Amino acid sequence: MSTPPPQAPFDTPPAGPNPYAAPPAGAPGQDAFGTPQGFGAPQRFGAPPAGAPTPGVYGDAPHGYGGVPQGYGAPQAFGGPQAFGNPQAFAGPSCRFCGSVPAVQATVRGHQGFVIIMRFLKLQGPFCRSCGIAAHRRMTADSLWQGWWGIGSAFINPITMLINLPQRAKINKLAPPLPGAPGLPADPGKPVFRRPAILGLLIPLIVVGAIVYSAQRDPGYASVGDCVHSKHTVVAGVEDKDADVVVIDCSDSDADARIVGKVPGTHDGESACTAFSDADGYYYREQGSDQYTLCLHFLK
Ligand SMILES: [Zn+2]
Incomplete structure (x- = not known):
């Protein structure tokens, strides 16, 4: 040389x-x-x-x-x-998009998930620094709001973003493109964290939060000592055939009853709950082959 x-x-x-x-x-x-x-x-x-x-x-x-x-x-x-x-x-190599040098071979990926349809997006270089950063930012921003909408996609999307990191690191190492290329290098634009798309990060947090919240209120996951609230008016001696029951904190004034026993595999609350001396009511639910009875001690 x-x-x-x-x-x-x-x-x-x-x-x-x-x-x-x-x-x-x-x-x-x-x-x-x-x-x-x-x-x-x-x-x-x-x-x-x-x-x-x-x-x-x-x-x-x-x-x-x-x-x-x-x-x-x-x-x-x-x-x-x-x-x-x-x-x-x-x-x-020179940039595939604008012809600039220096450029590096890299692959930037994105993901779209629409319930049962997934799309794996891929953009291959060589990229100059400007076009590479622009492509990575654009695909990441799009994936931040398009990439979560499916059970598989919710896992694939963050993995896709992680796979991009070493590719982006390669692009970052490049010197800025020299002037005089056949095309104009792309404008990299704002960093992703300064774009509205960054709010897409809240999507999985909200979904996970909603799942956790509903699981916490689901009597199917309740245990002895938890309290329940019936959304329907509780009338002593009258069975609510279509009870809508949620688990709530026992200190909540809406708490109607405390769970004193949980008997899986039965919906015969009358006999199942005789084993619990302080039980004065019960709630049962069947979901497919899964059935259980909660023996309740009413607080009101
Ligand atoms: Zn370029």
Whole structure:
């Protein structure tokens, strides 16, 4: 990776897959930026003159050619500032969306879940830094409100976001795209946490909260010592055939009865609850083959 020192217009040492830093402002090579149509095949590469960079600099980078085709045929271009100021001289891929360099191969994923339908979204690079960040932010923002709506999706969505993190880290490491690309790099936009879509994070919290709340009130999950409230008016001696009962705190003034016994597998409260001396009522429920009786001691 030798370069002729007198002509070298870059001011940082070669590093990583992209051996050339951004040229200084006003570098003579910048006029080469405006003619990106010269994406050439490797065979355009003419024999470099003595003192030119070794072919190895270019040799393993099929996308590193182009720019000004005549530059490759014209020996005087090699070693000249034009060759280095040209972004196409970067070894490595160029952005799939705008053509900028530097770029890195990465895959950004998103997820959509609609009850029973799932969509696994995928956007593949190479990305320049701007297009990559824009794609990651857009897909994450969309997934934050589209990705939760199914039992499977609720688990797949956060996993998808985690899988994106190392891909985003690769994109973050890139230097900003050099000017002069065929297309305009995408505007990365605001970070996801500053977009309204971040409120989508509340969706799983609300759903989980609602499930926990309803399970806590479900008499099927109640245990002895818990208290229950009947949503219907309790009339002593009258059986409520369609009781709507929720579990509530015993200190709540709505608490109608305390559970003194729980007998699974029966709905015959009359006999099941004789085992509990302080039981003066019962509640039973059948759900499919699952049935149980709660023996109650009324508080009112
Ligand atoms: Zn780009």
